[in-house]
Amino acid sequence: MAAKPRGASKRSQRTKLQPVQEASSESPLSRDRIVATAVELLDARGIDGLTMRRLADCLGSGVMSLYWHVDNKEDVFDLALDSVLEYRGSLDIVESQDWRGDVVHMLEDWRARMLRHPWSASLLPRRALGPNILGRLEMLSKTLSRAGVADADLNVAIWSLWNYVMGATLTRASFDLSDDDRAAGQQRLTILSEHYPTIERSRLLLDNDWDGAFRKGLDFLLDGLSPG
Amino acid sequence: MAAKPRGASKRSQRTKLQPVQEASSESPLSRDRIVATAVELLDARGIDGLTMRRLADCLGSGVMSLYWHVDNKEDVFDLALDSVLEYRGSLDIVESQDWRGDVVHMLEDWRARMLRHPWSASLLPRRALGPNILGRLEMLSKTLSRAGVADADLNVAIWSLWNYVMGATLTRASFDLSDDDRAAGQQRLTILSEHYPTIERSRLLLDNDWDGAFRKGLDFLLDGLSPG
DNA sequence: CATCGTATGGTACATCGTACTAGTCAAGCG
């Protein structure tokens, strides 16, 4: 795993120019810096815009240098996703009276964070559960339990909320991404409107109040989950 | 768009051997056949296992021949996804008394179809709405409307159910895919169990009754959505 | 000075999607 100690017969003739501050304030290339830059790149150029070469360019380093800090590209995705889902404050609300408000707040924050980085939604399905996600699940579990949800229903309740948030975020993000296809989609819908009269009448696909719909649907779900 | 009419100076010396039934019963390579084979390949080798070269091999054709019937690889994904979500019978239940049962049945069928082809779940986020999906939404809309859901709540109800199904399917599929990482995941959870006492105690991540949980959560959601 | 762990990067390769080009074959037409 270490470098070959093969003695170099050639003397290095480097003159130690520019000891620090090479060209563009290059920090020594750390795992965190890689992840941060990867997130920037993903934000700017989308999920296909992240290549190892580009990432190295943005960092001002060689491509293969990344592989010292990171296993492979999958690893970069995993780390980028988890870094975006950071969550604090699960322990702050020790004795809140408003469990419902707490749950809604956490889930809305979750959704907001993912929508701020639309690539994260389409990345989620294939990834494992990072610590930040587990932290959120833990907070959910604790809050619901304290709210009186029966132990037998607890896991179902958690997964239901998780499912709802994931689905809502994913849907919203994918509809956002297709801003280019918006015209085509609308056109196709109008063409086919005769086949789908009900959803055409209710303007299901044209309703843009995503935030409101998310909140209202979440309320419905919590109504169903509420004990008693 | 047509072939060059450049006159061939060389005469073809083909002797018309094997007029039909070339080597392995090769049908003339149609769009449908391409999509069907793509689904087979996706089922067998996963989302990264589908390459145009492999697809052509399985079809016994040249790679570039595919591009006559299909725009590009994205197109193959779109078609494969939609072909998996086929849905019939939306019009059959004209006057069912059990609207709730109808909804549950359609959604469970939806989920089951996607789980039968796990790649479809992780493919959904980036795709547009195909006709089969629209058909299902139409059925949902009609049924809920007839069940007495207020017009103002209709879209929210539909999206809530959609979100729930998408999230549940996606989650289930991703947990299934990580069968290899199951050991690592469980180990990591046990290691970190001190940080997540509540979800560890309720064995959230070890609960394997996905079908039951889906059904129960759906019931909760429908409870919340039920008019009155 | 020799050795080694940490860290960096250039080169090279297999594989991918697909543009370009050249074909084959059947039908239509003079």
Next chain:
DNA sequence: CGCTTGACTAGTACGATGTACCATACGATG
């Protein structure tokens, strides 16, 4: 019949990608 055309099938080649392999360079330690 020969010639044209258009539907369809392929081979070749190109640029891009992830990353294995190898060669360094440098500070710390012997």
